[in-house]
Amino acid sequence: MKCLKKSIVIFITAVCLLITGCESTGSLSKLPSSSFHEDKQKLTILHINAEKKGFQEFIRQAEEKLNMEITVEKCPDNADNRQAKISTILASGDKTVDLISVNDEMISEFKHKGYLVSLEEDVMTEETRKGFPQKYLESICGADGHIYSVPFLMDVMMFWVNQEFLDQAGLDEIKDMDDIYTLQKSITDPDKFAYGDAWENTHVYNSIGEFVNFWGGDYLDWMNPRTQEAVRSMKKMLEDGITSPAQLVDQYEQLEEKFIRGKYGCIFMYAGSLNTFRDANVYGKNKIHMAPLPQFQEKATNIATWQYVLNNASEHKEAAVKFLQYAASYEGCVDYAKLVKSYPARLDVIEKEDINLEEIDMVREYLQKYTLNARPLCENSMEAISNMGTLFQEYVLGECEDEDFFEQAQKCIETYYK
Missing domain, CATH: 3.40.190.10 (Periplasmic binding protein-like II)
Known part of the structure; x- marks a missing residue:
């Protein structure tokens, strides 16, 4: 019995010392990193292609490359219902969705309402923008000197x-x-x-x-x-x-x-x-x-695109920016094209990369020979x-x-x- 009491006293003393140590440093984060498992960054995307196997594989690959846990939710198929749902999410300050796929009609409205995070500094930098159709970015994705979306699919x-x-x-x-x-x-x-x-x-x-x-x-x-x-x-x-x-x-x-x-x-x-x-x-x-x-x-x-926008109410902006940097990159667009079997939004990928898409030569002919208007x-x-x-x-x-x-x-x- 004495041994049991002694063990209890030692255990309680150890716990008190641990708590005292934490308080003296002001945060658990000050303890050696080896003592804790670092959680992966989390991200939720509302996407038109959520149920497509190719897109699911693209997300799985992105999770591995970015060390991230990504949840994908499906947008409504009907255009009116889709617009209404996304408008409600953004206008209400809903924090449960971080990134949303939108079309030209939606970005043209949302970019003026204060719902979205501007992306020209961290994602759509001057160098990155060179890969995309310039006039299109200015007229559709931009407003008041800012860029509010990242095109991922070219139509x-x-x-x-x-x-x-x-x-x-x-x-x-x-x-x-x-x-x-x-x-x-x-x-x-x-x-x-x-x-x-x-x-x-x-x-x-x-x-x-x-x-x-x-x-x-x-x-x-x-x-x-x-x-x-x-x-x-x-x-x-x-x-x-x-x-x-x-x-x-x-x-x-x-x-x-x-x-x-x-x-x-x-x-x-x-x-x-x-x-x-x-x-x-x-x-x-x-x-x-x-x-x-x-x-x-x-x-x-x-031409038109589908694009990612970053919800201003998102609580995972760091993870969202990390994903968008990948999605906007040459590598990310190549991965998207090959896995989803769709034409990527970056013109340089369509023009230069062997992405083995049907009718790619005809699409290239359009891009090279015809005037492309937003x-x-x-x-x-x-x-x-x-x-x-x-x-x-x-x-x-x-x-x-x-x-x-x-x-x-x-x-x-x-x-x-x-």
């Missing part, structure tokens, strides 16, 4: 054709609008069309901007004759039966699905759709594939896009005359693009 608006339609029409390629009309003449099924699109009021903005590019117009100037001619050509395609009135309610998901089913001979769609067409077993040189742009007036197309977006982009889309739908359905539409479109621009 180029490409011209896609269904080779079976071309073969039926006796066309080697579609070089201009006349060829699109030739394509239509060869179609005997009344439920098929030479050209398909997504003209739902929140999606048609992309097509309007693309056709304005083709005609050498200016989306911000609806008194410009070339801008006017661009939308006149879209209306004429509908009137001439080159395209379907059913697409007035279609978003990209419906457009892709109809193209896969063989309803359209050609479409304009972002490069990222390649995975969708491949997974549907319709991708290939004799089926659906990318093609050079037809010649209208100008050879220009839109879409003109404003702070309240979704409302502006929707309003312009509604005006366009009224116009192509004959509910307003040309001059009335152009005047209303210009008022829309003056209201939102200040």
